[in-house]
Amino acid sequence: MFEAVEDLIGEHADLEKKLADPSVHADQANARKLNKRYAELTPIVATYRAWRQHGDDIETARELAAEDPDFAAEVKSLEQGREELTDRLRLLLVPRDPSDDKDVILEIKAGEGGEESALFAGDLLRMYLRYAERVGWKTEIIEANESDLGGYKDVSVAVKARQSSSGANAEAGQGVWARLKYEGGVHRVQRVPATESQGRIHTSAAGVLVLPEAEDVDVEINPNDLRIDVYRSSGPGGQSVNTTDSAVRITHQPTGIVVSCQNEKSQLQNKEQALRILRARLLAAAQEEAEKEASDARRSQVRTVDRSERIRTYNFPENRISDHRVGFKAYNLDQVLDGDLGTMIQACVDADSAAKLAAAQ
Secondary structure, three states, X not given: OOOXXXXXXXXXXXXXXXXXXXXXXXXXXXXXXXXXXXXXXXHHHHHHHHHHHHHHHHHHHHXXXXXXXXXXXXXXXXXXXXXXXXXXXXXXXXXXXXXXXOOEEEEEEEOOOOXXXXXXXXXXXXXXXXXXXXXXXXXXXXXEEEOOOOOEEEEEEEEEOOOOOOOOOHHHHOOHHHXXXXXXXXXXXXXXXXXXXXXXXXXXEEEEEEEEOOOOOOOOOOHHHEEEEEEOOOOOOOOOOOOOOOEEXXXXXXXXXXXXXXXXXXXXXXXXXXXXXXXXHHXXXXXXXXXXXXXXXXXXXXXXXXXXXXXEEEEOOOOEEEEOOOOEEEOOHHHXXXXXXXXXXXXXXXXXXXXXXXXXX
């Protein structure tokens, strides 16, 4: 069992030697890559060594128990400990998502339900902002298109892990994508809308799209593939709004992906933000295509805002929230909307891990 770990131990030892060489750190990009791989392998190597040691200890305890029955209890305890280590090692060996350490761009779009859907999109935005604050992540609203009643027709927000995080919060030590990737899909709300005078419960929906934020090295964009249009901004804003052609619309002609940005005051800033979103969308599209080709699409991720794929329901009259993918249900909707998302996300993480483990066996 676990014969493949021997190769990983050799790779771990080789990485340790390389990282001890000062010349390696002259190339910061390569050093970061080596450090990342070393950090991935370290828990596997440590768990495997503990698993091997438990096996040796069990053999010794059995020999002693044959002479002295008092050692029988220790054998049972060691066997139980080794079973736990076996399960932990199996889980560590399940292939991890290569994007788990990435930051994300999260997009929320109003869907079915008109103005009520836009208000719900605003509720979802506040929920994610408050969750990020609890965890210790940084957030930045990149682009927002507000509705007449203060909701959002669509909004894009960047969520980044703080590199200097002390790790006091367990979730803060994990990549943003590792946690928020399960939020992608259609979120359904059942409540009495602010616009409803008869007190009737309505159902509407908003779509959430979560994209791992691409770095320049992840996606190469050929400037010749871009059509860039500029136009005057509209809506609330600074002095430059409606007076200069500062808004930017970028069309990636090979894929047809269109990104617009008008929140910043200058055309250059809007162009940079639009390119940032475009890179994330192109990375997501490339990863999705790769998954299709490998016939290994993860059920835990929903990359498109398909209104038939409702992943979660927010029932206000019952203060209930339900995740339909994993059968999770809780009656603390008010707390969840205030950013207490950890338990629900963990249920998705655990279900995904269990499915991957079952597929790997």
